[in-house]
Amino acid sequence: MPAWRHRARCVSEPLFAGLSAFPLTPMREDGVDEEAFVGIVKRLAAVGVDSIGALGSTGSYAYLSRAERARVARFAVEHAAGVPVIVGVGALRTSQVLALVDDAEAAGAAGLLLPAMSYQPLTDDDVLGLFRAVTEHTGLPVIVYDNPGTTHTTLSLDLYARLAQLPGIVSFKIPGVPCDPAGARQRVAQIRSVLPGHVTVGVSGDSCAAAGLNAGCETWYSVVGGMLPKVTLAIVRAAQAGRGDAAQALADRLAPLWKLFEDHGSLRVVAAVAERLGFAPDGCLPLPLRGLTADERERVTAVVARLGLAG
Numbered sequence: 001m002p003a004w005r006h007r008a009r010c011v012s013e014p015l016f017a018g019l020s021a022f023p024l025t026p027m028r029e030d031g032v033d034e035e036a037f038v039g040i041v042k043r044l045a046a047v048g049v050d051s052i053g054a055l056g057s058t059g060s061y062a063y064l065s066r067a068e069r070a071r072v073a074r075f076a077v078e079h080a081a082g083v084p085v086i087v088g089v090g091a092l093r094t095s096q097v098l099a100l101v102d103d104a105e106a107a108g109a110a111g112l113l114l115p116a117m118s119y120q121p122l123t124d125d126d127v128l129g130l131f132r133a134v135t136e137h138t139g140l141p142v143i144v145y146d147n148p149g150t151t152h153t154t155l156s157l158d159l160y161a162r163l164a165q166l167p168g169i170v171s172f173k174i175p176g177v178p179c180d181p182a183g184a185r186q187r188v189a190q191i192r193s194v195l196p197g198h199v200t201v202g203v204s205g206d207s208c209a210a211a212g213l214n215a216g217c218e219t220w221y222s223v224v225g226g227m228l229p230k231v232t233l234a235i236v237r238a239a240q241a242g243r244g245d246a247a248q249a250l251a252d253r254l255a256p257l258w259k260l261f262e263d264h265g266s267l268r269v270v271a272a273v274a275e276r277l278g279f280a281p282d283g284c285l286p287l288p289l290r291g292l293t294a295d296e297r298e299r300v301t302a303v304v305a306r307l308g309l310a311g
Helices: 002-008 034-047 066-078 094-107 124-137 157-164 181-192 206-214 229-240 245-255 254-265 266-276 294-309
Strands: 018-021 049-055 085-088 111-115 142-145 168-176 200-203 219-222
Touching: 002 018, 018 229, 034 066, 034 168, 034 229, 049 200, 049 266, 049 294, 066 085, 066 094, 066 245, 085 157, 094 111, 094 124, 111 219, 124 142, 142 157, 157 168, 157 181, 168 219, 181 200, 181 206, 200 206, 200 254, 206 229, 206 254, 229 245, 254 266, 254 294
Parallel strands: 018 049, 018 219, 049 085, 085 111, 111 142, 142 168, 168 200, 200 219
Antiparallel strands: none
């Protein structure tokens, strides 16, 4: 049995912790820009991120065919230099999800990121049935991806508790927490109260991630970490070392970037950063998604330069 499968059932240490960097999947007119994607993955591995989250929302998973997703998963694992790769397997139908799980396993993924995507509204039992089907189908560890902004499915704390009882569920990727320390601690404590001890809590919502880490989240599932891993990793390492004030100060310094995220959405901003820094071709988002206007791109360029993020 592979080591990661043994660890997935082990309650003594979290399987995924620290910085989980979520890279773009750059596109060209004829499909995925595989060379650009490989370059981004290699850069993340060289910087020393703790895991790589391929085919998350930043990776535009919902816009790609099964074949494209299988290739992206394979390239991510092949070029991650041993860094664990989490592969997103979200789809509208359970049968499609299970096929994607098989592809992720074949690629050598260390874990799965599963959102409850919907067109028709999903009930709690619908969601539970999906996750049960996946955990019965695979020995890979599963991260519950709670992202109501894109999936249109809201997971309650009661549903968190029910999902966490399934074998193979190892972590929850939660929506952003409040940015104020007291609010962040309260929210993380609420979530912790319904989860068993071996299931970790990972924060997203990059602008308040430092608050989440300081409130006890083990992982930062990060959009910005997929393109600007050095500064993101510095925040994580400070929080892990118990230097919460330093972590928050590093995050506060990025306020102009968080403002761009607020104004334009993290995906479009990160795509613009990737294009400006030469890590992706212009127009790297999958249509019908369009990138920022020329004026908005100039604003992104100015923020990246002012904050010294190009390195």
